[in-house]
Amino acid sequence: xxxxxxxxxxxxxxxxxxxxxxxxxxxxxxxxxxxxxxxxxxxxxxxxxxxxxxxxxxxxxxxxxxxxxxxxxxxxxxxxxxxxxxxxxxxxxxxxxxxxxxxxxxxxxxxxxxxxxxxxxxxxxxxxxxxxxxxxxxxxxxxxxxxxxxxxxxxxxxxxxxxxxxxxxxxxxxxxxxxxxxxxxxxxxxxxxxxxxxxxxxxxxxxxxxxxxxxxxxxxxxxxxxxxxxxxxxxxxxxxxxxxxxxxxxxxxxxxxxxxxxxxxxxxxxxxxxxxxxxxxxxxxx
Amino acid sequence: xxxxxxxxxxxxxxxxxxxxxxxxxxxxxxxxxxxxxxxxxxxxxxxxxxxxxxxxxxxxxxxxxxxxxxxxxxxxxxxxxxxxxxxxxxxxxxxxxxxxxxxxxxxxxxxxxxxxxxxxxxxxxxxxxxxxxxxxxxxxxxxxxxxxxxxxxxxxxxxxxxxxxxxxxxxxxxxxxxxxxxxxxxxxxxxxxxxxxxxxxxxxxxxxxxxxxxxxxxxxxxxxxxxxxxxxxxxxxxxxxxxxxxxxxxxxxxxxxxxxxxxxxxxxxxxxxxxxxxxxxxxxxx
Numbered sequence: 001x002x003x004x005x006x007x008x009x010x011x012x013x014x015x016x017x018x019x020x021x022x023x024x025x026x027x028x029x030x031x032x033x034x035x036x037x038x039x040x041x042x043x044x045x046x047x048x049x050x051x052x053x054x055x056x057x058x059x060x061x062x063x064x065x066x067x068x069x070x071x072x073x074x075x076x077x078x079x080x081x082x083x084x085x086x087x088x089x090x091x092x093x094x095x096x097x098x099x100x101x102x103x104x105x106x107x108x109x110x111x112x113x114x115x116x117x118x119x120x121x122x123x124x125x126x127x128x129x130x131x132x133x134x135x136x137x138x139x140x141x142x143x144x145x146x147x148x149x150x151x152x153x154x155x156x157x158x159x160x161x162x163x164x165x166x167x168x169x170x171x172x173x174x175x176x177x178x179x180x181x182x183x184x185x186x187x188x189x190x191x192x193x194x195x196x197x198x199x200x201x202x203x204x205x206x207x208x209x210x211x212x213x214x215x216x217x218x219x220x221x222x223x224x225x226x227x228x229x230x231x232x233x234x235x236x237x238x239x240x241x242x243x244x245x246x247x248x249x250x251x252x253x254x255x256x257x258x259x260x261x262x263x264x265x266x267x268x269x270x271x272x273x274x275x276x277x278x279x280x281x282x283x284x285x286x
Numbered sequence: 287x288x289x290x291x292x293x294x295x296x297x298x299x300x301x302x303x304x305x306x307x308x309x310x311x312x313x314x315x316x317x318x319x320x321x322x323x324x325x326x327x328x329x330x331x332x333x334x335x336x337x338x339x340x341x342x343x344x345x346x347x348x349x350x351x352x353x354x355x356x357x358x359x360x361x362x363x364x365x366x367x368x369x370x371x372x373x374x375x376x377x378x379x380x381x382x383x384x385x386x387x388x389x390x391x392x393x394x395x396x397x398x399x400x401x402x403x404x405x406x407x408x409x410x411x412x413x414x415x416x417x418x419x420x421x422x423x424x425x426x427x428x429x430x431x432x433x434x435x436x437x438x439x440x441x442x443x444x445x446x447x448x449x450x451x452x453x454x455x456x457x458x459x460x461x462x463x464x465x466x467x468x469x470x471x472x473x474x475x476x477x478x479x480x481x482x483x484x485x486x487x488x489x490x491x492x493x494x495x496x497x498x499x500x501x502x503x504x505x506x507x508x509x510x511x512x513x514x515x516x517x518x519x520x521x522x523x524x525x526x527x528x529x530x531x532x533x534x535x536x537x538x539x540x541x542x543x544x545x546x547x548x549x550x551x552x553x554x555x556x557x558x559x560x561x562x563x564x565x566x567x568x569x570x571x572x
Contacts, residue, residue, distance in 0.1 A: 017303075060539070074539060122431060145408060145424075147540050154500045155533065156457070157441050169537045172443070189308025214440045217502050220431025247441065253346070253360060253454045254433050 001098070003050035004279030005041065006103060007057035009078055009130065012037055014044045017280050021114075026276075033080045034089070042093045052097040053090060054282025056106025056275045059133065061086075063101055063148050064216040071100050099286035103127070105135030105142040106278025107268065111225050112137045113281055115269035120222035124215055125268065126151070127228035128208065132175040136219060145238070154214050156207040178207045180230055194236050205236055209243020212265060216248070216257055223256075234267070241265050262274075289336035289382070290565030291327065292389060293372070294341035295364055295416065298323055300330045302533030303566050307400075319366045320375070328379045336409070337374060338383040340568025341539075342392025342561045343420065347372075349387055349434050357386050385572035389413070391428040392564025393554065397511050398423045399567055401555035406508035410501055411554065413514035414494065418461040422505060438465075440500050442493040464493045466516055482521050491522055495529020498551065502534070502543055509542075511554040520553070527551050 006013045010030065015026035025048070029040045045053070060074040071087020087100055101109075108117075108125035117123030122138040132152030136143040143149075153173040158165070160177075166185040167176030176182060183191040183200055194200060212224060226240065232250070241261050248257060256264045268274045288307070294317065301312035311334070315326045331339070340484055345379045346360040357373020373386055387395075394403075394411035403409030408424040418438030422429040429435075436459040439453065440477040446463075452471040453462030462468060480486060498510060512526065527547050534543060541549045554560045 146508060146542055147506050147538060149506060150503045150538060153503050153537060154440075155443050155496055169535045170533065210441055214500050215504065217436045217439050218501065220433050220435060222432060238567055247456065249455045251439060252436060254432060256432055 001048060001050045002219070002280050002283035003045055003048060003053040003054070003094075004276060004283055005055045005057070006279050007031070007055060008103060008275075009058055012041060013276050014041055015276060016045075016048045016050055021277070021280055021284075023280075031078070031276070034086075036083045037220050038086075038089055040197070041260075050094070050096055050283070052099070052283045052286040053094060053101045054106070054279040054284070054286060055086060055098065056103045056279040056282060057086065057100065058131075059102045059148055061100065061102065061148070063144060064146075064265075071098075097286040099282040101142050101144075101173065101278070101282055102133065102135055102148045103275045104133045105144070105148065106276075106282060107227060107270075107274035108135035108137040108225075108278070109140075109142060109281040110270055110278035111268050112140060114277070115225050115274065116190055116225055116266055120219075122219070122221045122223075124219060124221040124224045125274065126224065126226045127178040128178060128226060128230040129228035131178050132179050132228075134215070137219065151211070152217060156210045159206070160203060173212045173239040174207055177202045178211075178230070183230075191230060191233065196233075201233070201236060201239060204230070205239025206243045208236075209245075210247055212240065212244045213247045216244075216252065218234050220252075220254075223263075224265050225274075226265065227268045227271065227274060231267060237265065237267065287334060287336045288566050288569035289331055289334060289339040289380075290562060290569055291339070291343070292392065292562040292565050293317070293341060294389060294561075295344055298327060299562050300327055301562060301566070302331075302334045302336055304415035307563070307566055307570075309562075316388075317364070320370045320392070324372075324375055327376075331380055332543070336380070336382055336569070338385070338569045338572040339380060340385065340392070340565040340570070340572060341376070341386045342389045342568060343372065343386065344417075345388045345434055346436070347386065347388065347434070349430060350432075357384075377527040383530075383572040385568040386492045387428050387430075387438065387568055388419065388421055388434045389561045389564075390419045391430070391434065391511060392562075392568060393556075393560035394423040394511075394564070395426075395428065395567040396556055396560040396564035397554050398426060399438060400563070402511055402552055403509050408505070408507045408509075410505060410507040410510045411560065412510065412511060412512045413502075414464060414516040415514035416466050418465050418514075422507065425516070436496070437501060440497050445492070446489060460493055460497045464490045464516070466536075469516075471569045477516060477519065482519075487522060487525060490516070491525025492529045494522075494526050495531075497532055498526065498530045499533045502538065505541075506538075509549075510551050511560075512551065513554045513557065513560060517553060523551065523553065
């Protein structure tokens with residue numbers, strides 16, 4: 001039995017799966033303080049006899065397995081969790097091999113092994129919601145450097161004169177201009193309350209396309225999957241693709257980046273479950 | 287004996303080296319037509335008894351070893367070379383194992399093995415000259431996706447109202463705003479003719495810093511080395527680092543991206559020779 005946790009800012013989803021990755025039990029726990037949430041996590045796993053555990057979690061977090069602070073959550077706006085070492089806590093309680101990576105790296109793994117990335121060399125998974133982040137998998141392994149990527153913070157060219165972006169670090173980076181809070185920051189309402197022909201979708205489509213261009217020029221991935229709350233608005237995908245094509249302007253001649261763009265930029269096969277399923281692949285690797 | 291070629295838009299440099307990578311003979315050939323230049327390349331290598339050959343060449347070029355058109359130069363402004371297959375030509379003439387990669391990937395290899403990247407996990411090498419490109423090496427291997435990276439074309443945020451950038455594809459991408467031709471495009475003179483306190487260096491420093499931010503957020507490399515004609519202006523490095531720090535705004539807490547930025551962003555140890563030496567490492571891999 002493998003154990004998996006998808007640890008998000010709103011909820012922790014815990015599950016156990018058999019050797020064939022069939023999920024046989026799961027529970028959802030509210031993300032409050034580590035004390036509250038983790039006590040319930042421990043309870044869920046205590047009698048499950050898992051042989052390893054995977055954790056796909058929000059960042060920033062230390063995921064360098066050679067580091068002394070492996071599994072330590074870094075400087076995060078979720079203040080109760082800053083400096084909390086989730087690896088240490090789980091290891092002490094469950095004493096099984098544990099693999100920790102970001103939620104988006106987990107989702108990329110899921111789509112690589114059993115989603116739209118199956119049979120492809122690499123998968124870039126992006127989430128657009130409260131925050132924007134991305135994970136990259138090549139040949140079944142997540143690609144991290146000195147730290148995990150923070151691709152949601154690349155700068156974008158803005159056309160908006162009256163809005164400077166909501167990112168507290170960079171203002172007009174992608175997260176500052178295309179996340180859920182950016183919509184709230186512009187209009188005081190959530191995206192779900194705005195019509196499909198509202199101008200904001202053109203802005204967001206444009207900025208996301210610019211970022212997809214940067215990721216493509218730097219990583220040249222096989223496929224880009226975009227999940228997260230904002231991307232549930234299906235009509236956005238046409239805008240993502242149009243913006244990507246417009247900005248690339250045919251510069252890279254590979255078919256994936258030109259005539260196959262409809263298949264290159266997609267909604268994930270496993271939708272909102274990709275991170276949880278990915279945590280099981282992390283457990284398998286642990 | 288290993289053979290190496292650094293193939294650039296102005297000149298081809300060919301060399302042979304012993305097992306310890308000591309260059310024992312070299313020649314420089316003008317880049318004219320394939321017919322003119324390659325005839326001289328063949329002549330140089332004909333009696334050298336090399337056991338393998340590495341080629342570090344300008345892009346775009348097909349470097350997928352499984353492709354039927356491996357070594358074919360793609361759509362390039364150097365028109366005489368478009369669609370020329372340099373792998374095929376060299377293979378037919380010299381009949382030794384040949385490894386082809388981009389000039390910047392070659393330079394990154396050189397710096398990884400015997401330059402400022404020695405002992406580090408990864409090296410990002412950027413050239414800023416007539417064009418802007420980058421190569422990325424991790425664990426001794428160049429990182430390419432479906433095609434080699436074209437990192438010089440990431441978009442940047444411009445502050446200039448009277449200049450829209452010279453890139454024929456993207457106008458205000460990094461290459462459009464910070465390459466040698468961008469200086470010529472603004473003022474009608476070359477960068478070497480402008481004083482160190484000219485405003486253009488602030489612009490270029492700013493744009494390069496923005497791109498370094500994107501590369502860092504996406505790849506999280508151990509070190510960034512910047513070569514090429516424009517970067518020979520040493521005073522620019524202070525501006526690159528200041529711009530990087532200003533735009534990052536402390537977002538990634540890793541020491542390499544904060545307090546060690548002077549060592550993170552540097553001029554390559556092997557300067558203008560990095561590509562040629564890198565071609566020998568390609569030969570070794572072939």
